Amino acid sequence: MSAAREVLGPDWSRYRTAREPLVRSRLLGSRLLLRHVVAVVAGTEPGRVVVGRDGDGRPFLHRPAGLDVGISHTAGMLVVGVARGRRIGVDVEASDRSLLAPGFAEKFCHPQELAELSGLRPAERNLRLVRLWTLKEAYTKALGVGLAHDFTHLRPRFEQGGGGWQLDPTAGGWYLRCEQVGRFLVAGALGPEGG
Incomplete structure (x- = not known):
């Protein structure tokens, strides 16, 4: 022991x-x-x-x-992130986790995200919700505020050709990424150098 x-x-x-x-x-x-x-x-x-x-x-x-760390786990998956000279946050969720409960998306989605989600079929909508959730949670874990942050003010958008996601320009210098790993979505948020 x-x-x-x-x-x-x-x-x-x-x-x-x-x-x-x-x-x-x-x-x-x-x-x-x-x-x-x-x-x-x-x-x-x-x-x-x-x-x-x-x-x-x-x-x-x-x-x-000189190093920063992030950690996340869910049934069947452990994720660790390590960064030198900058903040890092990670999150992992099963990609098929159901987030389609009535009113749930309204509690953590930006209004423009809600509009984009409305046109998707249920399976696509759920996968997009899980991806947004993991990205936002990785970012707020890196900040050290987690679920205390109002997720409706965050709007990660996919960068065409860059492979990553960006937040509002006022978030300055953050790099977000979300990848499918088996049946899981793994998200990471890496802050600006020296941050």
């Missing part, structure tokens, strides 16, 4: 109080993955990686310095 406690750091109490073995396994596995990915990027040993949480619950590195 002491090895698990060391790996989990500030998440130890969450691990101990989780009732479902699958939740505990996912929490421990995600923190092990995070430490190993950071170690590879930093050229160090996983045991030298020290992860904490800021006041908003966002993971950050005590050691090594």
